[in-house]
Amino acid sequence: MENEGQEKESEIVTEVNLKEDFQASGVADILAELDNSLIGLTPVKTRIKETASLLLVDKAREKLGLVNESPTLHMSFSGNPGTGKTTVALKMANLLFRLGYVRKGHLVTVTRDDLVGQYIGHTAPKTKEVLKKAMGGVLFIDEAYYLYRPENERDYGQEAIEILLQVMENNRDDLVVILAGYKDKMDKFFESNPGFRSRIAHHIDFPDYSNNELLQIAEVMVASMNYQFNEESKKAMAEYIKIRKKQPHFANARSIRNAIDRARLRQANRVFNNSEGPIGASFLSQIEDIDIRQSRVFSGGIDK
Amino acid sequence: MRVTQGTFSFLPDFTDQQIHEQVQYCIDNGWAVSIEYTDDPHPRNTYWEMWGHPMFDNPDAAAVVYELNECRKVYGSYYIRIIAFDSSPGWESIRLSFIVNRPSEEPGFKLSRTEVKGRNIQYSITPYSSDKPQGSRYK
Numbered sequence: 249m250e251n252e253g254q255e256k257e258s259e260i261v262t263e264v265n266l267k268e269d270f271q272a273s274g275v276a277d278i279l280a281e282l283d284n285s286l287i288g289l290t291p292v293k294t295r296i297k298e299t300a301s302l303l304l305v306d307k308a309r310e311k312l313g314l315v316n317e318s319p320t321l322h323m324s325f326s327g328n329p330g331t332g333k334t335t336v337a338l339k340m341a342n343l344l345f346r347l348g349y350v351r352k353g354h355l356v357t358v359t360r361d362d363l364v365g366q367y368i369g370h371t372a373p374k375t376k377e378v379l380k381k382a383m384g385g386v387l388f389i390d391e392a393y394y395l396y397r398p399e400n401e402r403d404y405g406q407e408a409i410e411i412l413l414q415v416m417e418n419n420r421d422d423l424v425v426i427l428a429g430y431k432d433k434m435d436k437f438f439e440s441n442p443g444f445r446s447r448i449a450h451h452i453d454f455p456d457y458s459n460n461e462l463l464q465i466a467e468v469m470v471a472s473m474n475y476q477f478n479e480e481s482k483k484a485m486a487e488y489i490k491i492r493k494k495q496p497h498f499a500n501a502r503s504i505r506n507a508i509d510r511a512r513l514r515q516a517n518r519v520f521n522n523s524e525g526p527i528g529a530s531f532l533s534q535i536e537d538i539d540i541r542q543s544r545v546f547s548g549g550i551d552k
Numbered sequence: 553m554r555v556t557q558g559t560f561s562f563l564p565d566f567t568d569q570q571i572h573e574q575v576q577y578c579i580d581n582g583w584a585v586s587i588e589y590t591d592d593p594h595p596r597n598t599y600w601e602m603w604g605h606p607m608f609d610n611p612d613a614a615a616v617v618y619e620l621n622e623c624r625k626v627y628g629s630y631y632i633r634i635i636a637f638d639s640s641p642g643w644e645s646i647r648l649s650f651i652v653n654r655p656s657e658e659p660g661f662k663l664s665r666t667e668v669k670g671r672n673i674q675y676s677i678t679p680y681s682s683d684k685p686q687g688s689r690y691k
Contacts, residue, residue, distance in 0.1 A: 352611050380619070384612020422614035 264308040274346045275300055282339055287468065288461035289332060295452050296340070303347045320449040321349060322416055324392075325428040326435075327454025330500030333428045334388065336454075340426065341386035350424055352384035360394040363408040371404040375411045383422045392427035393437035413443050457500050462489045466504050470535065475512065480537035492545050507543065515539040553660030555593045558633065558649035568617055571634065571652055575613035578636035583647055584608045585616050587623055589632045591689045593658070593679050603627075606637060620652060629655050629690040655681075655690035 270276060279300060282293060302319070309316055321344065325333040338355050345353025358378055365371040379387065389395070395412075397403040416425050427434070427444075431453065438445040457465065466485050470477055477485065485507075492503060515535050519527070556562070566574070578585050585607050588600035603623040607615060616634065623632055632653035637644050659680040666674045681689040 351614075354611055380607065380610050380615035383610065383614035383618065419614065419618065422612070422618070 262312070264311050266304065266308055269304060269308060273304070273348070275304065275343060278339060278343045278346060282336075285468075286332060286335065286339075287464045288457050289336075289454065292332075292336060292452055292454055295450065296336070296343070299450060300343060300347065303344075303349060307348065318421055320420065320447065321424045322448045323424070323426045323450040323452060324434060324438075324448045325426060325452050325454060326431040327428075328430060328456055328500060330502035330504075331454035331456060332501060333454055334390070337386065337388045337426050337428065341424075344386065344424060350385055354382075354385035355388055356382040356385060357388045357390060359390050360405065363389070363395065363412075364404050366404075368404075371407045372411060375408045376415075379411070379415050379419075379423065382425075383419070385423065387423055387425045389425065389427050391429045393429045393433040396437055396440055398440060409441060409444070413447060416447050459486065459489050459493065462493075462500070462504055465501050466508060469505055469508055473508070473512070475508075475515075475533045475535050477535055478537075481535050481540055484537035484540040488540055488543060488545055495545070507540070507545075510543065511535055511539045514542050553658055555631065555651070555654065555658055557595065558635075558651060560650045565654070566650070566652060568620075571620065572613045572617050574648075574650070575616045575634060575636075578648060579611065579613055579616075581636075581638070581647075582640070583636040583638045585610075585613075585634060585636050587616070587619055587632060587634055589623060589627045589630045589653075591627075591630045591655075591686060592682055593631060593661075594677070594682065600631075600633065603632070624653055628653070631655070657690070 279297060282296065286293070303321075306316060306319060323340070325337065327333055334357065337357075341350065341353050341355040344350045356378065362378055363371070363375045365374045395405040395409055397405055412425070415423070425448075427448065429437070463482070463486050466489070467477060467482070488507060489504070492498060492507070497503075512535070518536070518539065519532060523531075560566070560574075575585055586605070587603040589603055590597060590600040604619060607619070610616065620632065620634070630653070631651060633649055633651045635649040636647050638647040661677040661679050663675060663677050666676070668674050
């Protein structure tokens with residue numbers, strides 16, 4: 249152990265090759281994957297690329313002996329439901345792992361229930377347990393604003409927040425915390441917990457998807473399930489998106505996934521009822537426009 | 553007298569970084585790591601007090617080091633050890649155990665000889681510190 253340390257010290261590094269570091273870290277793969285697998289979300293991608301280059305440069309500076317504090321990596325993702333916050337968080341964990349900022353790169357997803365206890369003295373052990381599980385990786389707190397309930401002054405959420413803040417500050421090298429939630433509620437949450445806002449360096453907004461992007465997402469989802477659209481069903485899907493978007497409880501990509509799941513259900517039913525004799529794979533994986541148009545959305549109802 | 557027991561007993565005390573690496577080795581082998589403490593250094597004192605539960609599902613050693621430091625805050629003047637359980641043979645067996653914290657002063661042991669029947673000698677050892685009641689042995 250000691251010898252190793254001495255060797256490292258005696259080895260004088262005078263220059264670094266950022267391109268080489270970039271290749272070696274495998275970050276390029278993740279960024280490329282991010283670009284390809286996530287449709288839209290341009291501002292998010294830009295921010296992640298910026299963060300990645302900052303971290304890479306920081307590592308290089310460290311090699312040259314330019315001392316800098318280990319950066320605060322805690323993040324806040326705000327955006328409407330179904331805009332890809334969890335998906336990006338998972339990629340983020342992998343990215344930070346490749347860059348060497350977290351040791352294990354696993355993602356622990358929790359909500360209020362997992363952190364806040366039901367009675368006095370229950371919260372602290374529960375929160376600590378979760379934090380310990382997330383060490384070496386990324387802790388993703390979904391709908392983080394539920395932690396703080398100003399209407400109930402005896403709420404234990406405050407206790408969880410305090411422990412969280414303490415660990416976020418003291419164990420900065422051990423874990424990265426990502427908070428996620430709707431924009432307006434998160435803003436209110438940060439207003440009432442100024443300690444949180446200042447401890448989080450990166451606030452990233454997830455925009456809603458455009459109709460076109462949603463259609464692309466639908467196609468990718470269908471393809472990943474080994475189904476396919478034809479021209480008519482694609483048109484039907486585009487119309488579905490247009491109508492569904494105006495209805496309440498629209499959850500972006502999640503609504504699309506649900507719509508596709510229901511279309512598969514109808515497709516299965518149709519195939520089953522109409523099939524006589526042997527059928528091929530193409531017939532089994534074809535989603536017709538009728539499968540989509542049967543949705544309640546087209547007759548003025550709501551798909552949940 | 554410096555009390556030694558378990559794995560690495562011949563080595564100087566570990567730094568937190570070294571503890572972290574040893575614990576990570578245990579975790580990577582799928583062993584459950586836990587922390588125990590005591591203020592009775594007698595070698596036959598096998599069952600120490602548990603600090604929290606054994607940590608079964610923490611993939612990273614930072615959690616153990618964190619708990620160790622929590623334990624040091626409360627029992628900084630006690631013996632603290634880290635043990636790793638291996639459940640794979642079917643019976644919970646300790647694979648590895650090492651002391652990570654010790655009192656600043658260790659008074660050692662008293663050796664007493666008792667003459668018994670046939671001029672045989674029975675030996676027994678008593679830690680000097682256990683003259684005092686539990687909880688007030690080390691400061």
